[in-house]
Every structure is written in structure tokens, then in C-alpha cells.
Amino acid sequence: MQKVRLQWDNLRASFWFLPSMMVTVTMAFAILLIELDYGGFTQWLNRWPRFFGVEAQGARQILSTLAGSMMTIMSITFSMTLLALVLASGQYTSRILRNFMRSRVTQSTLGVFASIFAYCLIVLRTIRGTGNGDIEQFVPSLAVFFAFVMSLVGVVVLIYFIHHIASSIQASSIIASVAQETNAAIDRLLPIKSDYEKENEPNDPLAESLDERTWYPVPAKKSGYIQDVNLDTLLSEACLNRTIVRMERGIGEFLVQDTPLVSLALTYPPEQTLINALNAAYSISRHRTVKQDPAFGIRQIEDMAIKALSPGVNDTSTAVMCVDYLTAILARLAGRQFPSRYRYESQSLRLVVIAPSFEKLLAQAINQIRGNAEGNVVIVKCLLNSLDCIASLTHRRGNLSALDQQVTLIGELSKRSIKCKNEREQVDNLLLKVKHTLYVQADFSREDHALHH
Structure with missing residues (x-):
């Protein structure tokens, strides 16, 4: 379907x-x-x-x-x-x-x-x-x-x-259109979460021994970008064969024919029918789409910002607009429940997926723009304001930690590339403001955690 x-x-x-x-x-x-x-x-x-x-x-x-x-x-x-x-x-x-x-x-x-x-x-x-009196006209x-x-x-x-x-x-229409499509995909794929919910454990106790197992790779039948994966099919095949299926490529990644698509924790090579069923669970095409892959929408806006910051274009206003819309997308993601990497049948681990996370999407949205913003005070200040806005909307410890890491990297960039003393002071004041927001949100998160536990 x-x-x-x-x-x-x-x-x-x-x-x-x-x-x-x-x-x-x-x-x-x-x-x-x-x-x-x-x-x-x-x-x-x-x-x-x-x-x-x-x-x-x-x-x-x-x-x-x-x-x-x-x-x-x-x-x-x-x-x-x-x-x-x-x-x-x-x-x-x-x-x-x-x-x-x-x-x-x-x-x-x-x-x-x-x-x-x-x-x-x-x-x-x-x-x-x-028309000249024809009877059969x-x-x-x-x-x-x-x-x-x-x-x-x-x-x-x-x-x-x-x-x-x-x-x-017009740049505003293009960026707004991509952002709207990305937000629609986020609303469809990621449910709204509460800041009081328990965060997913980064290390699952049942998954610690995965490296000790014998894994048989299932080769891909074609090359292309993964548009969608039917996780229900992967889980049912894992349950039927009493094994663990581990995804080797996630949605949006490029897959090369005959390279591992998934790996199976088996003591014997998988049968051809199982290989065909696992391949059939993947939808592979020549291009990526935003519908099941919000990261691609972020990538499009990021690419527009990088192109605008290139020396040949030097369009800072368009880059600022891109950062503004990325801020709106990341603020939406900060309030979403990201899926766990591990899926179970009763108490048995059956599926290990490659799932998106706020940390990965934040890094994808910020890293390359930050790397192309050396010496550009306007973009540096815009990025800091963006992080301050996102930080004010989340109490999740993992989200705050990822935001703090980005603030630190931007601080290092400003020390390295901004030479004007007055501009450096402006950026330093913004850095202190964002750090204060992160501290307040983290302190509130600790109090809330103690209250609810």
C-alpha cells in the first residue's frame, strides 16, 4: 500500500x-x-x-x-x-x-x-x-x-x-513552500510529545550484545535513494524467522546495488524468499522526497543558504531568510517524539532501525551554514538568535545539550573570524544571552524531572 x-x-x-x-x-x-x-x-x-x-x-x-x-x-x-x-x-x-x-x-x-x-x-x-445551402451540413x-x-x-x-x-x-516563495512541505511531513510522521515524558534510552540493555552476534548481510537489488521503508514488514519478517533485523541504510540515504540493505542475526545464510521480502519492504527511486524524509526539506533550505553565502552570489538577505525558516522547522521538531531505534515482540528485540533525531537534524540544518559564515556577522547573529528561540521552546535535556554544542561552535567561529572589536562584543553579548536561556531551561528541566519522579 x-x-x-x-x-x-x-x-x-x-x-x-x-x-x-x-x-x-x-x-x-x-x-x-x-x-x-x-x-x-x-x-x-x-x-x-x-x-x-x-x-x-x-x-x-x-x-x-x-x-x-x-x-x-x-x-x-x-x-x-x-x-x-x-x-x-x-x-x-x-x-x-x-x-x-x-x-x-x-x-x-x-x-x-x-x-x-x-x-x-x-x-x-x-x-x-x-454553408452554401448544403442539405447535409x-x-x-x-x-x-x-x-x-x-x-x-x-x-x-x-x-x-x-x-x-x-x-x-522569488526566494521567499520558494523557501516558504519547502518549509511548508517539511512541516507537513513532520506533523504526519512525528507526534507531539510532552517534555515530561521519559526520554528514549540511548543504550538499550538488550542491544548491548548485538556486536557479539553473527550478522548476515542482505544485498540490495537496485541502486537509488530510499524513499520509504515498511517497518511493519521488517518487523513481521523478523518475528516470523525468529531473528533480529538491523537496518544498514535509512530513509533518504543512497543505496548501491549489492551492498548491505539490512543485516540478519542468524546462524545460517538467509533464504532467497526472505531476501526478496526484505527488499520489497523498501521503496527506492532516483530522487529523494520530503513526504517521508523531512531531513530532505531541511537540506533544500540549507543548500539555498549556502548558495546565497557563496562569494559568487553573496546574498546575505536570502541566507537570513533560510535561517529564519529553519528556525521555525527546528522549533517544531523540538516538541516532537522521535521514534526509538529498537522494536520488540513482547520482550524480544526484533528490529533495529535508523531513526531520525533532533540532534542529527539540528546539525544538518546548522553545520554547513555555520561553516560558510566566517566573518559574516549578520549570519552569526542570526544563528545565535535562532538557537536562543529554539532553546526557549524545549526542556528536553538531549535537545538542550545539542543546542549548547552548536552555541559553543559558533562562539569558536566568532573568535576566529570576527576581527572588529565592536562586532565581537555584540556577538559575545548574544552568546551570553543564549547560554543564559539554555541554563534556565536546563534548570527548569531538572526541577521538573525531580517533581515528576
Whole structure:
């Protein structure tokens, strides 16, 4: 079922699927209107000859003009879309191209113009006669009228599409779109947790002896990025074979064919049926997606920030915007319950997964931006304000420890790269402010822990 959903998501993200569906529906609509005209069900249209009265020759000219115009507009739309893709890829990062391709506005616009073109061709072919008193003349008046109406709709769609392209290539729109998709994935995959819940134990007592076992690797059948893993299938196979399944690659990682996908704690090599079942639990594709992998959304925004900080671009404002949205994402993650690495059947350990953690996602969001911010006081101060904001929203000891480590690294960066005394003082004051927030939150966490235990 998960693979079906992934295939459906991939179809919806393609340029061809939605336009093809729209063309198919429009063709069926054209045939329906022609049949109504042919069956005499539209004789009442003769009451309004100014709207529906048109001879065969005039109908041909109208439909030919509309079909040619729609094909020209569709070519312009494709050109504008490709230009936007090139500009966005060069200015920001190529990883955001898939977001443009998934745009419903772009897909619908292409579908509207292609649908009008196909509609006009179908109606045009059914017109008979020359209009010079032919007895066998047939003009589907209702279908021709709707062709005119659809062309007006196409003009409105074109105007809106130009507005959409102009706004969609702006940095704020791109970053906000990626952040929105990432937040939706976080809400779907990670439940909200309470700061009073017991934190996952970093060292599971039943997992301490894992290295002493004999592990048989299960090779991957194909190369690509892991989009999704059916953990229920892995767990059921582990229970059925009375073994432990250990994931060797997590969601979002690149997998090379014939390298270990998972490892099995067995005393004998696994059978081919088990190998096939474990491979079938993985969805592997040529690209990463945010739907099951929020880390990829963070990576996209981080890449835009790094590109903005590069000497060739030097766009500090865009980098600040990226840090602001990363702050919103990390603040959301600070209040989430991350899954445990260990899954059990009763009291027996059956599955060891590669699960995300706040510490890993924080490091992914901050590390490379910090590394490209040497001497940039604006970004250093922005990062410190970001960490201060996140720290004020969590009491979890693990989260606070990870934040404190990032603050220490930024402090070392400022000492090394900021030479101006006044700017150094500003950064030092911010460092003290963040340290104070971390201390207050950690002290509150200790009191709360003592209170609830």
C-alpha cells in the first residue's frame, strides 16, 4: 500500500499526468456535446442566433484560429516554465526543481491549453458542408460555443500563470513552500510529545550484545535513494524467522546495488524468499522526497543558504531568510517524539532501525551554514538568535545539550573570524544571552524531572 501511495505521489508530481487527465476529460466532453447536437437535443439554441448561429465555414475558421492560438500559447507556457526552472536552479539549488514540477498551477495551465487544443480539433473534424445551402451540413453549435467560452477561460488562466511564475521564482516563495512541505511531513510522521515524558534510552540493555552476534548481510537489488521503508514488514519478517533485523541504510540515504540493505542475526545464510521480502519492504527511486524524509526539506533550505553565502552570489538577505525558516522547522521538531531505534515482540528485540533525531537534524540544518559564515556577522547573529528561540521552546535535556554544542561552535567561529572589536562584543553579548536561556531551561528541566519522579 505504501508503494502504491508513493507511485501516486510520483504521478502527481509529473508534468504529464494531470494535463493528460484534463485532455482526456475534455475530449469526452467534446464528444458528449457533439452527440447532443447530432441527436437534435439542442434545437432550442436556434432561438438565439446571435450566440449560436454559425455556418460551417465560419465554425471552421473559429475552431482553426482557436486551435492554432492555443498551441502557440502552450509553447509560450512551456518556454516560461523552463526559463523559471533554469533561473531557480542557477540562483538557488537544483534540488528545488521538483517543487516547481509539482506545482498544480503549472500543471493545470498546461492541461487547460492542451485541452482546448484537443477539444477544437475534435469538434472541427465533425463539421460537414460548406454553408452554401448544403442539405447535409452539420455544425455542432453548442460545441462551437463552448470552444469560444473555453478560449476565454484560457486567456484568464494565462494571465494568472504569468503572475504565478513571477511570484514563484522569488526566494521567499520558494523557501516558504519547502518549509511548508517539511512541516507537513513532520506533523504526519512525528507526534507531539510532552517534555515530561521519559526520554528514549540511548543504550538499550538488550542491544548491548548485538556486536557479539553473527550478522548476515542482505544485498540490495537496485541502486537509488530510499524513499520509504515498511517497518511493519521488517518487523513481521523478523518475528516470523525468529531473528533480529538491523537496518544498514535509512530513509533518504543512497543505496548501491549489492551492498548491505539490512543485516540478519542468524546462524545460517538467509533464504532467497526472505531476501526478496526484505527488499520489497523498501521503496527506492532516483530522487529523494520530503513526504517521508523531512531531513530532505531541511537540506533544500540549507543548500539555498549556502548558495546565497557563496562569494559568487553573496546574498546575505536570502541566507537570513533560510535561517529564519529553519528556525521555525527546528522549533517544531523540538516538541516532537522521535521514534526509538529498537522494536520488540513482547520482550524480544526484533528490529533495529535508523531513526531520525533532533540532534542529527539540528546539525544538518546548522553545520554547513555555520561553516560558510566566517566573518559574516549578520549570519552569526542570526544563528545565535535562532538557537536562543529554539532553546526557549524545549526542556528536553538531549535537545538542550545539542543546542549548547552548536552555541559553543559558533562562539569558536566568532573568535576566529570576527576581527572588529565592536562586532565581537555584540556577538559575545548574544552568546551570553543564549547560554543564559539554555541554563534556565536546563534548570527548569531538572526541577521538573525531580517533581515528576
